[in-house]
Amino acid sequence: MPPPKPDASEYAPVRGNDIDFDNLPAAPVHERKGLYITRRDLLVFLLSLLISLPVGLLFALIFGDNASSSSCSPPQPNAHAASSGAECKPTTTVPQYFQTSPELWAGPTATGKAAFLVQTKAWDTAVSYVPNQPLQTGIPIEGMGEKEKSVFGMMGYLTPYRPSDGFGVEEWPLPEGAEVVQVQMVSRHGSRYPTEGANVGAFGKKVEKAKEQGKGKFKGKGALEFLNDWKYELGSEILVNKGRQELFDSGVLHSYMYGQLYNTNSKIIVRTTTQDRMLKSAENFMAGFFGLEWTQNATIEVIIEGEGFNNSLAGYMNCPNGQKVRGGTDAANIWIHNYLQNATARLSSLVEGYEWTIEDSYAAQTMCSYETVAYGFSRFCSLFTYQEWVGFGYSIDLNFYGNDGFGSPVGRAIGLGYQQEVVARLKNHTLGYSGSQINVTLDNNTETFPLNQNLYLDFSHDTNIISILTAFGLRQFAGTLDPTAYPGRHNFTVSDMTPFGARLDIEIIRAPRAIKADRSGYEGGSDKETKYVHFVLNQRTVPLGWSLPECDASRVDGWCELEAFLKAQEKEEKLAGYEKACFGDYEMRPYGMVVDGRPVN
Numbered sequence: 001m002p003p004p005k006p007d008a009s010e011y012a013p014v015r016g017n018d019i020d021f022d023n024l025p026a027a028p029v030h031e032r033k034g035l036y037i038t039r040r041d042l043l044v045f046l047l048s049l050l051i052s053l054p055v056g057l058l059f060a061l062i063f064g065d066n067a068s069s070s071s072c073s074p075p076q077p078n079a080h081a082a083s084s085g086a087e088c089k090p091t092t093t094v095p096q097y098f099q100t101s102p103e104l105w106a107g108p109t110a111t112g113k114a115a116f117l118v119q120t121k122a123w124d125t126a127v128s129y130v131p132n133q134p135l136q137t138g139i140p141i142e143g144m145g146e147k148e149k150s151v152f153g154m155m156g157y158l159t160p161y162r163p164s165d166g167f168g169v170e171e172w173p174l175p176e177g178a179e180v181v182q183v184q185m186v187s188r189h190g191s192r193y194p195t196e197g198a199n200v201g202a203f204g205k206k207v208e209k210a211k212e213q214g215k216g217k218f219k220g221k222g223a224l225e226f227l228n229d230w231k232y233e234l235g236s237e238i239l240v241n242k243g244r245q246e247l248f249d250s251g252v253l254h255s256y257m258y259g260q261l262y263n264t265n266s267k268i269i270v271r272t273t274t275q276d277r278m279l280k281s282a283e284n285f286m287a288g289f290f291g292l293e294w295t296q297n298a299t300i301e302v303i304i305e306g307e308g309f310n311n312s313l314a315g316y317m318n319c320p321n322g323q324k325v326r327g328g329t330d331a332a333n334i335w336i337h338n339y340l341q342n343a344t345a346r347l348s349s350l351v352e353g354y355e356w357t358i359e360d361s362y363a364a365q366t367m368c369s370y371e372t373v374a375y376g377f378s379r380f381c382s383l384f385t386y387q388e389w390v391g392f393g394y395s396i397d398l399n400f401y402g403n404d405g406f407g408s409p410v411g412r413a414i415g416l417g418y419q420q421e422v423v424a425r426l427k428n429h430t431l432g433y434s435g436s437q438i439n440v441t442l443d444n445n446t447e448t449f450p451l452n453q454n455l456y457l458d459f460s461h462d463t464n465i466i467s468i469l470t471a472f473g474l475r476q477f478a479g480t481l482d483p484t485a486y487p488g489r490h491n492f493t494v495s496d497m498t499p500f501g502a503r504l505d506i507e508i509i510r511a512p513r514a515i516k517a518d519r520s521g522y523e524g525g526s527d528k529e530t531k532y533v534h535f536v537l538n539q540r541t542v543p544l545g546w547s548l549p550e551c552d553a554s555r556v557d558g559w560c561e562l563e564a565f566l567k568a569q570e571k572e573e574k575l576a577g578y579e580k581a582c583f584g585d586y587e588m589r590p591y592g593m594v595v596d597g598r599p600v601n
């Protein structure tokens with residue numbers, strides 16, 4: 001196991017995205033885990049045999065043959081393990097990559113204190129309107145104008161899902177005669193508890209320690225009075241209730257948008273990783289898309305998310321150099337020490353018996369989002385001014401840009417595997433080579449990497465999706481961000497790109513003829529069928545012509561001709577320099593020197 005990043009082990013003000021390097025099991029643990037699982041499986045087998053015999057007999061007695069054979073049917077190649085109930089488990093021979101219960105490589109799964117909004121709600125009691133959404137985001141924020149957007153829309157990767165504000169072009173409907181023939185989606189999981197080792201947990205411990213050791217000297221006043229009774233009680237890593245809703249809603253939305261791309265006589269393969277929140281995000285999405293009987297319609301493939309394993313949906317797991325990258329963390333720290341000066345002075349004057357630092361201010365802002373998605377409401381939110389929330393969002397943009405996007409030497413490399421998979425599906429071939437972190441065992445086989453679907457649904461993480469956009473060469477997100485001053489509206493905005501429940505939908509559109517770039521109709525003359533690629537990120541178009549010279553930059557709809565797109569992607573694939581970027585021996589440059597998502601020479 002490589003050493004954790006210097007700031008990841010103790011009080012980490014900035015680390016805290018989806019990846020938790022502290023938490024990676026060391027290599028020998030895998031072996032032990034393997035052994036443990038074998039033994040547990042045996043135990044489960046024996047136990048369930050004992051249980052299933054009488055239960056099965058009872059069922060057979062009550063319902064006759066049909067019930068017993070359907071509740072415990074013989075294994076099918078595409079059987080979904082989760083659906084087949086514990087009593088069926090031992091009799092199926094589900095391969096590991098289709099096994100969803102019991103979970104393997106699930107990651108930390110501690111749950112937190114339950115929400116109790118009926119008691120903790122603090123909305124304006126003079127208003128009789130009762131919001132239908134659980135999260136209490138209508139919080140008074142100092143300095144917020146009437147027309148300004150909610151601070152809950154500027155929390156970077158901790159933003160509860162909302163459609164993006166757009167990426168520069170308007171949305172266009174399909175012209176008459178054109179049809180969407182395929183969609184490939186990659187979705188982030190939904191709202192979750194903090195990763196283990198995140199700054200909020202450290203803040204909680206620090207407060208607790210101050211209360212214990214200070215012997216009554218700890219005292220919050222004014223806006224911080226609530227801290228006197230406050231305790232850190234969040235769980236780790238797994239989806240919170242809101243996270244389930246985000247993915248269910250996304251499934252429902254996708255069923256309305258793309259329902260006819262599903263062939264009702266088939267069962268599709270959808271892919272996620274083994275982590276608990278990843279699996280459950282996929283399951284909630286499927287329930288939203290197909291209904292609770294979704295196991296008749298989809299089989300979930302779980303790709304191992306563990307150090308050293310190849311996984312295009314968690315590309316950092318096989319990219320050791322990625323753990324040395326600090327550019328984004330450094331840039332964010334510069335910015336945090338800038339924009340949180342006022343808040344730190346203000347808040348430290350409101351607490352006695354505690355040394356309130358800039359890092360505490362940052363943790364308190366982070367806590368607002370985590371508590372809101374976990375409990376529905378958080379007292380930390382109104383501690384900050386509007387301008388400070390703008391600053392918070394920007395700190396995350398700096399972090400992700402420099403650690404995972406074009407500002408990172410492994411930005412392209414980490415997203416490369418998924419880029420290759422999208423292209424392979426478009427070109428209708430499996431991947432029997434390895435020049436990235438794809439798992440060839442899975443991708444060289446149509447059983448685990450099918451080519452005959454019109455609907456491909458994959459699930460991944462925030463930073464990985466940023467790297468995927470980088471690997472596609474979407475240079476409109478490449479502009480360097482200044483760590484010393486907020487630039488105003490800027491293209492690389494994480495809350496627009498990878499909020500909780502984010503989704504990139506790559507649509508393939510078939511038109512009977514070429515469509516004019518200004519969308520005034522079809523081109524005259526030729527009758528040549530033309531296909532287009534349309535990138536939709538959080539329900540808004542990412543204009544491909546802005547980034548890829550092969551695509552027509554004048555297209556007002558942001559689409560790109562499929563052939564041109566594929567030609568562009570051949571070039572982009574090479575630019576990643578996967579081997580060197582992930583495994584090569586090169587110097588890590590300070591923030592600002594890397595601008596193309598790959599190592600500088």
Ligand SMILES: *[C@@H]1O[C@H](CO)[C@@H](O)[C@H](O)[C@H]1NC(C)=O
Pocket residue numbers: 262264265289290296297
């Ligand atoms: C799911 O599969 C079942 C069984 O084949 C089918 O009856 C149902 O229509 C499918 N659901 C959808 C939403 O297509």
Ligand SMILES: *[C@@H]1O[C@H](CO)[C@@H](O)[C@H](O)[C@H]1NC(C)=O
Pocket residue numbers: 096097303304308309310311439440441442
């Ligand atoms: C590839 O996936 C298979 C099936 O899950 C797994 O057994 C194997 O260890 C994986 N290989 C790597 C290098 O990740």
Ligand SMILES: *[C@@H]1O[C@H](CO)[C@@H](O)[C@H](O)[C@H]1NC(C)=O
Pocket residue numbers: 339340342385387388391
């Ligand atoms: C900090 O306070 C100064 C002086 O009141 C003000 O000009 C500045 O905008 C504040 N900065 C932030 C980030 O709120």
Ligand SMILES: *[C@@H]1O[C@H](CO)[C@@H](O)[C@H](O)[C@H]1NC(C)=O
Pocket residue numbers: 428451
């Ligand atoms: C894709 O390739 C398979 C064979 O691997 C073939 O059966 C299928 O028709 C091809 N599909 C398209 C759209 O070309």
Ligand SMILES: *[C@@H]1O[C@H](CO)[C@@H](O)[C@H](O)[C@H]1NC(C)=O
Pocket residue numbers: 432433440444
């Ligand atoms: C991919 O699969 C094909 C046929 O199934 C096989 O011949 C080839 O060796 C495989 N390649 C790799 C790298 O596993």
Ligand SMILES: *[C@@H]1O[C@H](CO)[C@@H](O)[C@H](O)[C@H]1NC(C)=O
Pocket residue numbers: 310318434435436437438439440441
């Ligand atoms: C995993 O990725 C490495 C490159 O990092 C490659 O050499 C290896 O063949 C891959 N293994 C599988 C099973 O895909």
Ligand SMILES: *[C@@H]1O[C@H](CO)[C@@H](O)[C@H](O)[C@H]1NC(C)=O
Pocket residue numbers: 475476477479489490491546
């Ligand atoms: C966003 O990206 C486009 C295309 O690269 C560029 O023209 C534009 O200036 C960028 N916008 C901002 C605010 O940086």
